[in-house]
Amino acid sequence: MRAVPPDEPLGAAGPAPRPLSGAGRGAGPVPAVRRLVLAGLVAVLTVAACSAPTDPAQTGDATVSATDETTTALPDATPPPASVPDVPVRPATGQPAPAAPPPVSLAIADLGIAMPVDPVGVEPDGAMSLPETGERAGWYRYGPAPGGETGAVVVAAHVDTRATGLGEFAKLVDIQPGAQIVLVDSAGTSFTYTVSTTERIAKADVPLDQVFDRAGDRRLVLVTCGGNFDRETGHYVDNVIVTALPAA
């Protein structure tokens, strides 16, 4: 544990603190400060939905009036004596919103798959954890749940294990686009997805940030192993990745 000093005390660096009387500061008109709350929220929602860097155009209302002589390097677009938009304020309780319920079962009728789903995390080496038998699937519990608003619900299972041989996901290589996949969460809600793509990708080339994306469109990603089995490493060379989109 190291004790980290905070940033330099304010006023200790850079411009010296102003006289406490605030001499020279005029009493300008008090702007209306509440009217832009809604605009701000809309901008935030838009940003989150797109998972993209904030478009300056969306936050045009959010720029500070920065005509003070101490301000530097501001965009020309900053309106001169613009009023300061409103700021959302909330109690500093910091508790995240309740997460959506975890999935508890997975069914793929076309392949005769019906298996329980357990929440899983990561191994000490950073790899995704999986149930020890291929008869159960693991849901990546740090990512989206089926009831979430965005991103990929990742469900993976061993294609085979020493304990029980071939797993249910050994059948995944045969899945066809258009097949239906049903997840049921712990609240009993069913979520149906339609397979859009199936891929077999060398593990070294798997776009993990896409597989585990939390911010993009809602989708289900099933992952297992496939391709050749590398005797020397004890691992398959490829991942089989099935992407399915929420059924209309």
Add this chain to the structure above:
Amino acid sequence: MRTSKRAAGILATGAATAMVGLGALAVPAQADNHVALLSVLHAVPDLTVDVWVNDELTLDDFAPGDLAGPLELPAGTYSVAITASDAVDASAPAIGPVDLALEAGMNYTAAAHLDAAGAPTATLFTNDISTTAPGEGRLTVRHVAAAPAVDVLAGGTAVISGLTNPAENVLNLPAGTVSASVAAAGTTAPVIGPADVNVAEGVNTIVYAWGSLEAGNLALATQTIEGLHSSPSGVPAGEVGLADTSGSSVSPLGVGIGGAILATVLGGALLARRGTRETVRADQR
């Protein structure tokens, strides 16, 4: 009110975000490369204030224990003054005015709080928004209370020792709930807590110990910065080779040890090309 030399603090403007109610929508932790993100914490007990930025009223009737922002601000220097809540302008600040120099791409929290001796002051903290390891969260503890050095205990054991106002300590931990309490340095009798702190995966959970020991109003305030997660390093999802596609004769009969041996023989003989990538799309059917 006495004004600290280190005074400063607060400010705000902008389209910020209301974390409450947005559910799974993460607030971008990392600002656009030309703006800074700034939150403002009010941690001075019993004092409702107004906050002025560049002489504009920005936070009206800002109450103790409240958190404002984060605000996206173009990089630059902002003059901030804190006044009584009935002030008509920023000409008679209780704290400040001070200049906050905000750099693009950074994430800050300006906290108005008490110093160790109980005088109002303010500190600009830089929030750690570096990526967290998969499965981990980040716990930042900041001492902004009128109190001597403290230890932070998790499950009764000191995990942070001798933290002084206004220092911070940053820990990267496996995601989970920590039962945390704050005690005078070198002791274990809690002056705050124990309280459950959710160190969520991919989130910097920033806990402030604030208030006044003497006044008996020590408390915790919490801020979270989401979206710092990283992906697992891979999905190793096979152990035996029974599904090896290099040998078509490997069949479902290969279950268990016998199958493993068979697969070993076949796989060893047929270890073949790598890097294959096959994609089937719905529109190719």
